[in-house]
Each structure stands twice: as structure tokens, then as C-alpha cells.
Amino acid sequence: MIKKMAAGNWKMNGMLDSLKEIERLQAAHSNSKIDIVICPPAPLLLPARKKAPDLLIGAQDCHQEVSGAHTGDLSASLLKDIGAAAVIIGHSERRQAHAESSALIKEKATAALNAGLTAIICIGETLEQRQAEETLPVLKDQLEKSLPETATAQNTVVAYEPVWAIGTGLVAEPAQIGEAHRFCRAQITKQLGAKAANMRLLYGGSVKAANAAEIFKIDCVDGALVGGASLRFEDFSPIIEALETA
Ligand code: PGA
Numbered sequence: 001m002i003k004k005m006a007a008g009n010w011k012m013n014g015m016l017d018s019l020k021e022i023e024r025l026q027a028a029h030s031n032s033k034i035d036i037v038i039c040p041p042a043p044l045l046l047p048a049r050k051k052a053p054d055l056l057i058g059a060q061d062c063h064q065e066v067s068g069a070h071t072g073d074l075s076a077s078l079l080k081d082i083g084a085a086a087v088i089i090g091h092s093e094r095r096q097a098h099a100e101s102s103a104l105i106k107e108k109a110t111a112a113l114n115a116g117l118t119a120i121i122c123i124g125e126t127l128e129q130r131q132a133e134e135t136l137p138v139l140k141d142q143l144e145k146s147l148p149e150t151a152t153a154q155n156t157v158v159a160y161e162p163v164w165a166i167g168t169g170l171v172a173e174p175a176q177i178g179e180a181h182r183f184c185r186a187q188i189t190k191q192l193g194a195k196a197a198n199m200r201l202l203y204g205g206s207v208k209a210a211n212a213a214e215i216f217k218i219d220c221v222d223g224a225l226v227g228g229a230s231l232r233f234e235d236f237s238p239i240i241e242a243l244e245t246a
Pocket residue numbers: 009161165166167168169204205206207225226227228229
């Protein structure tokens with residue numbers, strides 16, 4: 001049985017006061033049968049950990065080196081040390097705005113796994129690539145180049161996030177999500193073998209309470225990576241409930 005995962009990516013949103021949203025999630029979902037991961041901005045990781053002992057806390061990026069002269073960067077081992085359980089790697093906003101290549105993402109994911117963190121590795125096609133019918137080759141390339149050989153179903157999660165669906169209100173059609181997820185499942189198994197056959201596959205891109213249940217019915221969807229709708233308890237809690245009952 002794959003344990004499902006609802007992960008909330010706060011991006012560069014939230015203040016100290018936003019910890020109250022995490023407290024409410026902790027109160028409402030402390031006995032959840034799914035993994036609930038909150039990924040707030042880095043300065044909120046430690047207080048979030050303290051407020052939500054039964055939820056998982058995740059970072060939004062880490063450096064590929066263990067330590068050193070990298071001003072402004074965060075090591076995976078420090079994230080682990082302060083109680084993070086996971087880290088998002090290779091989000092399309094970092095691939096685009098920070099020119100992160102799949103090769104770099106693989107190095108970062110390797111650092112995360114070596115530190116004992118779960119790597120949530122993001123992949124997804126742009127609108128131009130979808131329109132050019134390159135979606136599956138793009139996903140294959142990103143999976144081949146971004147996933148460490150040491151990735152398993154236990155230590156790694158893949159988030160399929162079509163770039164055109166992120167923060168736009170445009171959700172991929174169920175058939176598009178199903179096709180991408182089935183393809184990823186087959187590709188990951190081919191690439192890494194049986195140890196990765198059950199790797200969790202999250203969908204991300206404008207997931208909301210109103211569309212969550214429909215998305216969670218789709219074959220090979222094991223949860224969601226949620227941006228905007230993870231910021232407030234009122235929005236995120238119903239998505240968690242939809243996954244708990246899916
Ligand atoms: P969104 O973001 O839910 O706001 O579309 C998803 C993501 O970027 O992970």
C-alpha cells in the first residue's frame with residue numbers, strides 16, 4: 001500500500017503569524033493516515049516543526065554540497081538537523097528563475113537523500129512543449145537526468161507539475177494527468193527497478209478543494225503538491241480530507 005501525500009508549498013509567502021495555519025492543521029489532522037508535508041519559507045521551518053509534531057515539515061530547496069562557502073544557501077544536513085523530513089527539489093520556478101538544470105537537481109536530490117531527507121523532485125512540461133507534443137519526451141528526459149540512482153519508493157517522491165498549470169487556475173485534464181502519471185510510473189520503474197515501482201507520484205498545478213477529489217481518483221496519482229491553496233487552513237484542510245478519503 002502506498003501512503004498518500006499532501007504537500008503544501010508556501011513558496012515565498014507567509015509571516016511568523018502564518019504559523020497559526022500550521023497549528024490548525026496539526027489540531028485537525030494529527031492522526032492522519034496520509035503524509036502531510038508543509039513547506040514554509042526556511043526561517044519558519046523550526047517553529048513549524050515545534051507547532052506541528054505530527055505533520056512533516058519540508059524545505060523548498062537545498063544546496064548540493066554538504067557545507068562550505070555558499071552564501072545564502074542551505075545544506076540538506078542542516079535541514080535534517082532542525083527537524084525537516086523532506087525537501088522540494090527542482091521546482092519549475094527554480095528551474096526557470098535560477099536556471100537549475102536536471103543535472104544540478106540530481107546533485108541536490110543526492111545531497112538530500114544522503115542527509116536522510118525525502119526528496120520531492122519536480123518535473124513538468126511548459127505550454128510550448130505540450131503544444132509541440134513533447135510532453136512525454138520532456139518528462140522522460142527530466143526523470144532520467146534528475147533522479148539519483150539511489151532513489152527508492154521510500155526516500156523519493158516525484159511531483160508532476162505542468163508548468164502552465166502552476167498558479168494559473170488552469171488544471172490539466174484528468175486524461176492528461178493520467179497519461180503523464182502512468183508514463184512516469186513506467187519510466188521510473190524501468191529506470192530504477194522494483195525498488196522504485198511504488199514511488200509516490202504527486203500532481204501539482206492549481207489543485208483546489210473544488211477539484212481535489214476528481215484529481216485523486218485518477219490512476220497513479222498518490223497525492224498533490226499544492227501551492228496557493230496550501231497557505232490557509234480553510235483551503236488546505238479540505239484537500240487533505242479529499243486525499244484521506246480517496
Ligand atoms: P499552485 O502551485 O497550486 O499555486 O498552482 C503548485 C506548485 O507550484 O507547487
